[in-house]
Amino acid sequence: MSIQVKQQEIIDEFAIYDDWMDKYEYIIELGKSVPTLSPELKTTERLIEGCQSNVWLATDIKDGKMQFSADSDAIITKGIIGLLIHVYNNESPAAILQAELFFINEIGLAEHLSPTRANGLLSMVKRMKTEALQSLAQ
Amino acid sequence: MAPVPFSVSAIRELFPALRQKVYGKQLIYFDNGATSQKPQVVLDTLQQYYALENANIHRGVHYLSQQATSAYEAARRNIQQYIGAKAPEEIIFTKGTTDSINLVAFSFGERLKPGDEILISAMEPHSNIVPWQLLCERKGCILRVIPISKKGELDLQAFEQMLNERTKILAITHISNTLGTINPVKELISKAHQVGAKVLLDGAQSIQHLSIDVQDLNCDFYTFSGHKVFGPTGIGILYGKEALLDSMPPYQGGGDMIAKVTFERSTYNMLPLKFEAGTPHIAGAIGLGSAISFLQGLDMQAAAAHELELTKYAQGILDTFEGLHIIGEAKHKTSVVSFTIDGMHPFDIGTLLDKQGIAVRTGHHCTQPLMDFYQIPGTVRASFAFYNTKEEIDIFVAALERSMQILGA
Numbered sequence A: 001m002s003i004q005v006k007q008q009e010i011i012d013e014f015a016i017y018d019d020w021m022d023k024y025e026y027i028i029e030l031g032k033s034v035p036t037l038s039p040e041l042k043t044t045e046r047l048i049e050g051c052q053s054n055v056w057l058a059t060d061i062k063d064g065k066m067q068f069s070a071d072s073d074a075i076i077t078k079g080i081i082g083l084l085i086h087v088y089n090n091e092s093p094a095a096i097l098q099a100e101l102f103f104i105n106e107i108g109l110a111e112h113l114s115p116t117r118a119n120g121l122l123s124m125v126k127r128m129k130t131e132a133l134q135s136l137a138q
Numbered sequence B: 001m002a003p004v005p006f007s008v009s010a011i012r013e014l015f016p017a018l019r020q021k022v023y024g025k026q027l028i029y030f031d032n033g034a035t036s037q038k039p040q041v042v043l044d045t046l047q048q049y050y051a052l053e054n055a056n057i058h059r060g061v062h063y064l065s066q067q068a069t070s071a072y073e074a075a076r077r078n079i080q081q082y083i084g085a086k087a088p089e090e091i092i093f094t095k096g097t098t099d100s101i102n103l104v105a106f107s108f109g110e111r112l113k114p115g116d117e118i119l120i121s122a123m124e125p126h127s128n129i130v131p132w133q134l135l136c137e138r139k140g141c142i143l144r145v146i147p148i149s150k151k152g153e154l155d156l157q158a159f160e161q162m163l164n165e166r167t168k169i170l171a172i173t174h175i176s177n178t179l180g181t182i183n184p185v186k187e188l189i190s191k192a193h194q195v196g197a198k199v200l201l202d203g204a205q206s207i208q209h210l211s212i213d214v215q216d217l218n219c220d221f222y223t224f225s226g227h228k229v230f231g232p233t234g235i236g237i238l239y240g241k242e243a244l245l246d247s248m249p250p251y252q253g254g255g256d257m258i259a260k261v262t263f264e265r266s267t268y269n270m271l272p273l274k275f276e277a278g279t280p281h282i283a284g285a286i287g288l289g290s291a292i293s294f295l296q297g298l299d300m301q302a303a304a305a306h307e308l309e310l311t312k313y314a315q316g317i318l319d320t321f322e323g324l325h326i327i328g329e330a331k332h333k334t335s336v337v338s339f340t341i342d343g344m345h346p347f348d349i350g351t352l353l354d355k356q357g358i359a360v361r362t363g364h365h366c367t368q369p370l371m372d373f374y375q376i377p378g379t380v381r382a383s384f385a386f387y388n389t390k391e392e393i394d395i396f397v398a399a400l401e402r403s404m405q406i407l408g409a
């Protein structure tokens, strides 16, 4: 499934919620279902410090496809991480670099990826792309 | 003019920002520690200034310039009287608390020598830590930190032991922004003076809650920000005793702060202009003067009592929540309720409260070392102003319960 299609699926899924609290309840459930990173993977190199919440990002590549796993100390941040990982995982580095990330905006969560939010998510997306770029160079 | 009797509903009418909805919910503004909302009269003053009185000050012979200069200097005198300073020369307009502290650290700091000690406390915000660290790097001074108890009170015994003849300045927050603790500043000031140290009081959180008399306190410097006291952003005050300010070198160079300039050498203007280089924030100063006049028209004692009642009411309810810990339980505190909840991140709670129309602050509140002391990543902080109500607290409590349900389920 392409990054485009995966994003559209998320948008459709969120279309049923018109209440903010329902939307967040869904994100929180998602956050709880994202597997936690094991403590030995939570190194300082993988840490993305935000003012509000911290994120850890671990990257792998299998058969030319990126495999991200990530964690956060805040559950809403982690829920959004779950969505981002779903969109980017099992995709080639080239596809990740080319794709436009539009679902966050569409489902009304743009604020979480704004520089002022400082929850680590914006830096995480940047780092995911950097990692994709680096694996292309290898 | 006798103050009008205190009425929350009447006061709320004066603050347009409180009337709005966010996400379709009535806004509940509990982030007054970060900044306060502005009364209509301050907004009108700003509008009036830019619409009709705008001119550069201290420079023009023309009518508008003289009007603007008078209004700017009238604001200075108003603030001088409000905090009980001896003379308008002791009131310097700055950008805010942070700017005021940097001015003192830079200018007063010029006289410090290697090995001299600067005393701060464990509850200081970054703005009262970093300027002193920079000074220590420049001058080889030593920064010492007065410890606090878990309740959030200064360790006064440790304080006395740390004072010595090398202590050159005690820079301390009057009221903690994160904990609400009101420090026993009169005692601190007189003890610091006994060893010959000067004292800077960070009044960013005290000017809007207590009546301040700098002569009675006997502090050497007092700082505050306009935006936390119902005035505009970008303007603040440094009060300093006149003789002390007079003995300090200029901080920044430029127009207004000079008496005479030649390429060989310039001489400096007298106080207070010596410390106000360049065109100042004229509108901000006049706006701040108007905010102070607004406060003078209120019964501040009744307002403070109301804030304290709100705090007690909120704390009383929150105390019954399982797993909720109030951070900052000093005997003397202002209207700040900071808390953590077991297993729940402050960011998650803050995000869910926001979506229910409630503005609180989450995170480390620019007091990272203090968070390290409590070994927490941050807190949720509700900080009340006199325009807040018990009904708002009830809605906040219900919203918090709902958030905890969602997060805990």
Ligand SMILES: Cc1ncc(COP(=O)(O)O)c(C=O)c1O
Binding pocket: B033, B034, B096, B097, B098, B099, B125, B127, B128, B173, B175, B176, B177, B202, B203, B204, B205, B225, B366
């Ligand atoms: C106690 C205290 N000091 C200093 C500051 C910094 O004030 P400003 O950002 O207006 O310079 C704050 C604001 O958060 C504060 O609460």
